[in-house]
Amino acid sequence: MPTTIEMPKLSDTMTEGTLLRWIKKVGDPVEVGDVIAEVETDKATMEMEAFDEGTLAEVYVEEGQKVQVGQKLAILTGEGEEAPKPPGESKKVGADKKEREQTAESAAAEKKPLSKEPVRSAAEPTPESPQQTAPSTGTSQTRSKASPLARKVAAELGVELQQVSGSGPGGRIVRSDVLSAAKTEQKGPDRAKAAPTPETLKTDQRISLSGMRRTIANRLLEAKTTIPHFYLQAEIDAQPLISLRQQINSAAEATGLPKITVNDFILKATAVAAAHVPQANAAFAGDAIIQYADVQLACAVAVDEGLVTPVIREAQRKSLSQISSEIKDLAARARSKKLKPEEYQGGTITVSNLGGYGVEQFFAIINPPQSVIVSVGAIVAKPVVDAQDQIVAGQRIALGLSCDHRVVDGAIGAQLLAELKRLLEIPALMLI
Amino acid sequence: MDGRGPSVPNYCFMKYDLIVVGGGPAGYVGAIRAAQLGKKVACVEKERAGGTCLNWGCIPTKSLLRNAELFQLMQKRSADFGFRFDKLTYDWPKIISRSRSVADKLAGGVEFLFKKNKIDYLRGEAAIPTAGKVTYKDRNGKEETVEGDHILIATGAVAREMPGLPVNGKTVVNSHDAMIIDPQPKKLIVIGAGAIGVEFAYFFNAFGTEVTLVEMLPNVLPVEDTEISVALEKSLSKQGIKIFTNTTVASAKAEKGQVRVNLEGKQAQELQADCALIAIGVSPIVPTGVSITLDKKGFISVDDRYQTNVPGIFAAGDVIGPPWLAHVASWEAIQTVEGIFTKGFRPQRVKEFPGCTYCQPQVASIGLTERAAKEQGLKFKVGKFPFAANGKALAAGEPEGFIKILIAEPHGEVLGAHIVGPEATELIAELGLAMKLEATYEEIEATIHAHPTLSETVHEAVGAAFGEAIHI
Numbered sequence: 001m002p003t004t005i006e007m008p009k010l011s012d013t014m015t016e017g018t019l020l021r022w023i024k025k026v027g028d029p030v031e032v033g034d035v036i037a038e039v040e041t042d043k044a045t046m047e048m049e050a051f052d053e054g055t056l057a058e059v060y061v062e063e064g065q066k067v068q069v070g071q072k073l074a075i076l077t078g079e080g081e082e083a084p085k086p087p088g089e090s091k092k093v094g095a096d097k098k099e100r101e102q103t104a105e106s107a108a109a110e111k112k113p114l115s116k117e118p119v120r121s122a123a124e125p126t127p128e129s130p131q132q133t134a135p136s137t138g139t140s141q142t143r144s145k146a147s148p149l150a151r152k153v154a155a156e157l158g159v160e161l162q163q164v165s166g167s168g169p170g171g172r173i174v175r176s177d178v179l180s181a182a183k184t185e186q187k188g189p190d191r192a193k194a195a196p197t198p199e200t201l202k203t204d205q206r207i208s209l210s211g212m213r214r215t216i217a218n219r220l221l222e223a224k225t226t227i228p229h230f231y232l233q234a235e236i237d238a239q240p241l242i243s244l245r246q247q248i249n250s251a252a253e254a255t256g257l258p259k260i261t262v263n264d265f266i267l268k269a270t271a272v273a274a275a276h277v278p279q280a281n282a283a284f285a286g287d288a289i290i291q292y293a294d295v296q297l298a299c300a301v302a303v304d305e306g307l308v309t310p311v312i313r314e315a316q317r318k319s320l321s322q323i324s325s326e327i328k329d330l331a332a333r334a335r336s337k338k339l340k341p342e343e344y345q346g347g348t349i350t351v352s353n354l355g356g357y358g359v360e361q362f363f364a365i366i367n368p369p370q371s372v373i374v375s376v377g378a379i380v381a382k383p384v385v386d387a388q389d390q391i392v393a394g395q396r397i398a399l400g401l402s403c404d405h406r407v408v409d410g411a412i413g414a415q416l417l418a419e420l421k422r423l424l425e426i427p428a429l430m431l432i
Numbered sequence: 433m434d435g436r437g438p439s440v441p442n443y444c445f446m447k448y449d450l451i452v453v454g455g456g457p458a459g460y461v462g463a464i465r466a467a468q469l470g471k472k473v474a475c476v477e478k479e480r481a482g483g484t485c486l487n488w489g490c491i492p493t494k495s496l497l498r499n500a501e502l503f504q505l506m507q508k509r510s511a512d513f514g515f516r517f518d519k520l521t522y523d524w525p526k527i528i529s530r531s532r533s534v535a536d537k538l539a540g541g542v543e544f545l546f547k548k549n550k551i552d553y554l555r556g557e558a559a560i561p562t563a564g565k566v567t568y569k570d571r572n573g574k575e576e577t578v579e580g581d582h583i584l585i586a587t588g589a590v591a592r593e594m595p596g597l598p599v600n601g602k603t604v605v606n607s608h609d610a611m612i613i614d615p616q617p618k619k620l621i622v623i624g625a626g627a628i629g630v631e632f633a634y635f636f637n638a639f640g641t642e643v644t645l646v647e648m649l650p651n652v653l654p655v656e657d658t659e660i661s662v663a664l665e666k667s668l669s670k671q672g673i674k675i676f677t678n679t680t681v682a683s684a685k686a687e688k689g690q691v692r693v694n695l696e697g698k699q700a701q702e703l704q705a706d707c708a709l710i711a712i713g714v715s716p717i718v719p720t721g722v723s724i725t726l727d728k729k730g731f732i733s734v735d736d737r738y739q740t741n742v743p744g745i746f747a748a749g750d751v752i753g754p755p756w757l758a759h760v761a762s763w764e765a766i767q768t769v770e771g772i773f774t775k776g777f778r779p780q781r782v783k784e785f786p787g788c789t790y791c792q793p794q795v796a797s798i799g800l801t802e803r804a805a806k807e808q809g810l811k812f813k814v815g816k817f818p819f820a821a822n823g824k825a826l827a828a829g830e831p832e833g834f835i836k837i838l839i840a841e842p843h844g845e846v847l848g849a850h851i852v853g854p855e856a857t858e859l860i861a862e863l864g865l866a867m868k869l870e871a872t873y874e875e876i877e878a879t880i881h882a883h884p885t886l887s888e889t890v891h892e893a894v895g896a897a898f899g900e901a902i903h904i
Contacts, residue, residue: 147870149845167778174870175845
């Protein structure tokens with residue numbers, strides 16, 4: 001039996017993925033576990049492995065094409081088998097490749113994803129993921145009203161239907177609309193060449209959403225509009241932290257060990273504080289509150305197209321140096337989009353640090369289903385009043401806490417913030 | 433009430449938004465649409481609402497053809513169906529009066545629609561002395577004037593006269609006369625094998641008139657796909673009609689009680705008959721008054737918005753030229769009226785339209801013929817499917833004919849569809865929709881067609897273009 005390879009659901013929020021590259025080409029033999037292609041999801045770039053063996057008989061999507069989860073990507077055939085004809089293919093008169101793919105795409109788009117995932121890299125859901133419900137929005141793109149012929153011609157000419165205005169019945173896009181749009185597009189660059197004034201070069205751009213951007217949009221809109229946020233703020237004395245860090249790092253330099261950053265301290269402190277105030281290491285689950293046994297510490301990492309929050313597992317049990325080396329590795333792989341889903345799923349509390357950008361203070365949006373996010377500002381030198389009521393020079397960090405009031409009341413949030421402040425101002429406490 | 437609408441007619445004190453001249457398929461439809469758009473509308477008609485189509489064209493002839501079809505079935509094929517008649521006869525005056533009563537009923541329907549839409553229905557022959565004004569003489573010869581911001585000329589056309597053989601209503605007739613001719617002619621020469629000529633040839637032949645059909649072009653129904661025309665010629669010949677193609681009338685003479693026609697071309701001979709039917713097309717009826725630019729053949733020239741050279745005067749329907757079809761006329765009138773009153777509406781000119789001929793077997797088509805597609809240098813595939821392989825056609829005892837669909841390459845849109853066979857005129861609707869929506873063969877193929885129906889032939893013909901028809 002020929003096996004259909006479909007776009008796997010590689011993360012619980014994934015609704016579509018971009019097929020970045022076919023590693024195997026049509027005609028290549030495929031063994032179980034072979035990497036067939038690279039797929040970019042909303043979170044990361046992943047390798048797609050074969051679940052069956054056979055020969056890659058046919059591929060239906062081109063590199064760079066966005067594909068809905070469950071849509072047909074390719075066909076694997078066994079020995080002596082022939083690939084089944086995609087709908088309409090045999091009678092395709094003078095069909096070029098693009099057009100055939102269009103056909104396959106539209107036919108496959110109607111199919112529901114099979115329950116059996118043909119690709120193995122779809123990870124097992126992490127234990128926490130049942131609560132981490134994916135936002136169900138954003139799967140359907142706005143559909144242009146266009147005739148089947150107009151769609152085919154647009155696909156062939158590379159015309160974006162969203163950019164075409166329709167002259168058919170009810171504003172329907174018909175072939176002539178696509179043809180005239182294609183003509184204008186062709187003329188466009190020519191005109192620009194003829195008169196390359198700065199004005200003509202600077203035009204508004206329409207940037208289509210990447211999977212990651214769409215997920216950020218959906219999830220944060222959901223968070224900001226459905227979670228009753230409240231905010232707490234405290235300033236900590238960073239001097240002890242700075243001194244301890246200097247000690248550790250000068251020792252590390254001598255022994256060739258990796259250095260520790262301020263952020264590492266904050267991560268460690270957050271892990272310990274969350275373990276001490278378990279009411280804040282929790283999630284709202286509709287008819288219950290789930291209090292997590294472990295601190296799965298998420299840390300926001302800026303990447304090219306947006307941000308990812310890789311998770312340090314059971315962070316409350318890990319040492320400062322463990323946390324430091326783990327986050328270094330996770331952040332690097334997040335930037336190169338090499339994170340596996342289980343590495344960014346299932347966080348229970350998040351730290352977002354914009355101190356490196358000089359931001360003094362801010363309040364981040366909660367990353368659902370978590371209840372708390374810690375916003376960390378820059379270390380700022382400023383006058384402070386010391387214990388002796390003297391104005392002295394101080395090194396300060398502003399911490400912001402955004403809390404979900406359904407789970408965390410003001411007092412609990414305050415308790416967590418106070419614990420953080422205590423740990424960071426007397427960093428030795430973190431060692432016990 | 434005298435059919436003029438309200439008891440205090442609007443025209444006494446107001447200016448209309450639109451005055452439509454002519455109450456046929458263009459005129460009455462245009463008037464109703466304008467009224468639907470909230471406009472004050474008058475429609476001036478010299479005879480009776482409904483125009484040629486309803487009174488002297490499409491509708492009454494369909495009544496006659498239904499008689500012919502039933503009689504032919506009972507007379508020629510009753511044994512096939514297991515019926516026996518001792519003596520099958522018909523009542524010619526009744527056949528004609530049934531046709532008239534159908535027309536009467538529908539004409540009354542149009543008058544009702546005028547009332548319902550509060551359109552002033554003005555009876556009389558109209559003239560347009562200047563833009564914005566229409567005069568008409570009522571039945572007492574009294575001249576009335578109405579004023580309106582816009583005028584739509586929808587006066588239609590009449591049967592074209594044949595040079596040298598003027599219509600006299602007895603031995604030389606046009607389609608109007610032919611549908612009420614009594615007694616039934618024994619021998620009839622039909623000159624012109626377009627839809628009208630073919631339909632009358634079929635009708636009279638079915639009732640036993642000896643019919644000769646003369647056409648100067650190589651095939652009957654010359655606008656149709658040649659393959660369809662050839663199939664129809666065979667069928668009509670088998671039914672007993674003499675068909676002379678590539679033949680023209682050199683001279684003709686109407687004598688007392690008979691007509692003599694000298695033919696030249698492929699069938700050069702002299703024919704004698706008791707009647708000749710002239711069916712060589714139509715001539716426009718242009719209202720008198722303001723000077724309106726006409727094309728070479730005398731039809732009114734209009735721009736993209738159906739406006740004539742005189743601002744404020746528009747024209748639609750048969751009077752602006754071919755195709756002379758009721759459904760096209762109505763469509764044009766709606767385009768015109770929407771173009772006048774609906775902001776941002778861009779009227780379109782007719783592109784694809786179905787054409788139907790109601791002889792048996794019926795002929796219907798839309799879009800390009802195979803020869804037109806070749807002339808345009810288009811790439812396409814042809815899918816054909818015979819009714820003989822269709823269950824419903826066999827069950828109905830109508831296995832004659834076939835469907836032919838032209839599928840363009842490479843995108844697979846429908847270029848044209850041609851049907852000769854049972855209910856061809858009903859089957860064409862699906863393909864009209866397919867073409868309007870720019871469906872490709874894939875959408876037609878993906879559509880489940882009910883079984884058993886004649887419409888399965890559409891599905892199968894599309895499949896046949898790719899060697900995938902199931903039942904052949």
